[in-house]
Amino acid sequence: MNIPTTILTLIAGVAITLLSLWLGQNNHLLPIAATDNAASVDGLFNAMLAISVGLFCLVQGLIVIAAIKFRQRPGDETDGPPIHGNIPLEILWTAIPAVLVLGISVYSFEIYNQMGGLDPMNHSGHIKPAAQIAMQPESMTSGLLAASGPEASGDAAPQPNFAAGVGAKPGEMAPADMTVKVMGLQYAWLFTYPDTGAISGELHIPVGKDIELDISAQDVLHAFWVPQFRLKQDAIPGKTTQLRFVTSVPGTYPIVCAELCGSYHGAMRTQVIVHTPEDYELWQQSQLALLEGVGDPQAIALASVSAASKTDSEFLEPFAEAMSMDMTPEMIHQIHAS
């Protein structure tokens, strides 16, 4: 009781600050970060968490202290002091949140730019740099420009059948090392590898490579989400959206559909296997061997469907892993048609 209030306040302030800083670093709330950018997103989350914990403790602490210290004493029917406001104090608590959210905004903008969010259509990968365009024959140049809208100057001119995702790192002009076409359909993900022509129900990618996913949907909205990549993108029918990222930790991670797409939405799960370069080589060869054996990927898919000759109700019963390959011939056909 002899300790002055100022000292107590100071101690409480230091304690809250230390607690929020510690929680900001040691919260273990997020799963492992398997891409380069996932770690940056985690840094942003940790910073915001630290600020939030601090503010929460401040407000909560004041409320609890007020409830104890300023509770009505028995028999005391008097009023509290008639304080209507305090301009400097009000300016202070307007300014502090303003500064904090501005800081978070700038930080978020930085991370978003670093992720490639400001180049969401991977223009650097798709549209050749202006110098190269100039060397193309006349007809091709005009065709390119027409495709990307009337005032396409190489950057964010909206392309009608493209929706914005997350693109290349700023300054990255080279196309991605590897492109995979991703198709969401009720209730599976289908991955097509243009390099080899392989089709799979799980995503196989090599670690450390610059990967581009061209995401689309067949029927309704889906959302491609890999929690360990901190990346999510809606799959929109009739549009292609790109996600570009570099993985850093080999392993197997879940791919989750995050947009309500019907009754089996919760079962629409598969996985992404981030291979070491050697493993990836092996996997690719096994796929090529399969392709050679049967002739064309469509036939493989069809074969797997006929092998699993299930009734309609059985068709979606098992969990995600098995599901992605069990598709009706029409579905496969439509995917190839689109």
Place this chain on the structure above:
Amino acid sequence: MQTSAVDTETTLNVASTAAIAHHDEHPDFRIFGMIMFLLAESMIFLGLFAAYLTFRAVSTLPEDQMPELELLLPGINTLILISSSFIIHKAEDSIKENDIQGVQKWFGISAVLGVIFWRVSCLNTAT
């Protein structure tokens, strides 16, 4: 407890001003309310216009295949629709003035316009 009716330290600012008007016959605020309502309703159309402009902006159709906004026939019908309010208002005025001929005249015009509107709509949907 707080419920006791003893004289407490609570205070009340009762500024005494001369009573200005009786609440019981408060003025008619229907116009004010109607303006509020119309403002709200205009937001429906603002939303629809915004949607229309977006649809046009993101449409994948080439410029020359973009459907032209029809102006003539819908324009005529819009005029008829708008004018009908005035015509019926005129007819109502005539009723209030006991002017039978006026009522017949305005209702007649209204009927003729109605027929034109109907024909134009038929033409418009037929094409």
Place this chain on the structure above:
Amino acid sequence: MTQAIAENLPSSAPPPEQGHHSPTTWRTFFSFSEDHKVIGIQYLVTSFVFYLIGGALAVGVRAELATPEVDFVSRELYNQLFTVHATVMIFLWIVPAGTGGFGNYLLPLMIGARDMAFPKLNAVAFWMIPPAGVLLIGSFLVEAPGSGWTSYPPLSLVNGQVGEMCWIVSVLLLGTSSILGAVNFSTTILKMRRPGLQLTQMPLFCWAMLSASALILISTPVLAGALILLSFDLMLGTNFFNPAGGGEPVVYQHMFWFYSHPAVYIMILPVFGMISDILPVHARKPIFGYKAIAYSSLAISFLGLIVWAHHMFTSGTPPWLRMFFMVATMIIAVPTGIKVFSWVATIWGGKIRLNSAMLFSMGFVSMFVVGGLSGVMVASVPFDIHVHDTYFIVAHLHYVLFGGSVFGLYAGIYHWYPKMVGRMLNETWGKIHFVLTFVGFNLCFMPMHWLGLQGMPRRVAEYDPQFATVNLICTIGSFLLAISTLPFIFNAVWCWVKGEKAPNNPWNALSLEWQTESPPIPTNWVGEPPLITDPYAYGTKSGRKSIGAIRGSDLWAAKS
């Protein structure tokens, strides 16, 4: 009651309507009454019944999620449960209870009016709600809507016409009701104030209602436009939103969220107002920073209109739009922070009565702060890309709408029940209710933050078994939450009939609604209502007057 008051009437000026008002019996509440107080209670009781139904649906959802497998309900039914749960809670409970219930009951009393500006319209607006609710819940008998309360096409176009049309018609009816209510509230506040009462002298609830009404008037019609187009797609085969026919599903999302983000503020602003009026009474201190709180309501309602696309950070929204909506959303933290800090400063140094109304108000501030802070986090685009459509969002929105709005509505009920019913609620049961609600709520929703961060998407009937334990905790919390309503229902019903009779001003409050009978007579005041220029003048000496057992008529008599 009514007769006793009639004797006190100044014989010179009986208000004209006084004569033909029959006494308020239980029958009145089932009639097309035009009395704002009857309509307010009709709104509150009706919406509370829908709250119980919506809660039962939520318990069904949580029971399904107690285990990772689909075992309690079918997948289709599960989707219908959460779709109708959300629609009921938003459109049939929080919006009607906050704006319709408390707005109707309190606004005229607080500004010294005899009734709302358009009493008939008011009754019409209320009576649109029961059929809309019956249609929505009755759809379970045929086929309930199952595409989420957002009803995104193309899923909503292929999920079954009957259920989807039930949903559209029901929401259109409720939206219309809400617009008619807002026309009434805004006209009443702007035009019907007691002569001499300035806008800046109104209780803060009136400011909050003004801001909420503006939002309703501006944004609800846009939702109506979207739903009309959606029903065309559904019934007439047009292709506005159907990509299979060249439509644009993302345009629906823009139109939908243009309403549905402001809807959050339509649900929370009236509660902000109520809290601003409850805290000073029970802390016996003036509200801290009246003008800052009043204008921050307006600021929130303006900013609320330009942040909708933060729900669409993964929908292919162009980068510059994402950045704009991120910054705009973050800025809302500023006016919201002003309110929170002002509330804390209001109770700081007071003589706090820790009764049920105060406990729920303090619970409101604490829980709303959690929702607000996670709101700032999800406004950040890179982080939202990770947590969008996950249980993190489910946690966030329940901290805002349950920890915020529902706690606030409970606080309002405990605070104004004596005025509305004329009887006191039992404090012990109230405290039991608070503790159960607070514990159940946090047990149910706090772990959901972790689920979402770890990788559990929302709206799933089955999930990764690694999340089983935490989901079970959430489910137990939800059951506790369901049980927590029982002491409240018992308390409210019992005290309605048998409760201790309430004095006119049990809390010794200064705002106008307490300066009349409990419950108020049909014309609200005998004679002219007193003019109260500072409804928060607790502890001041100026114009001091004991109001221990005063009635509006006495005040009036003393003045004239």
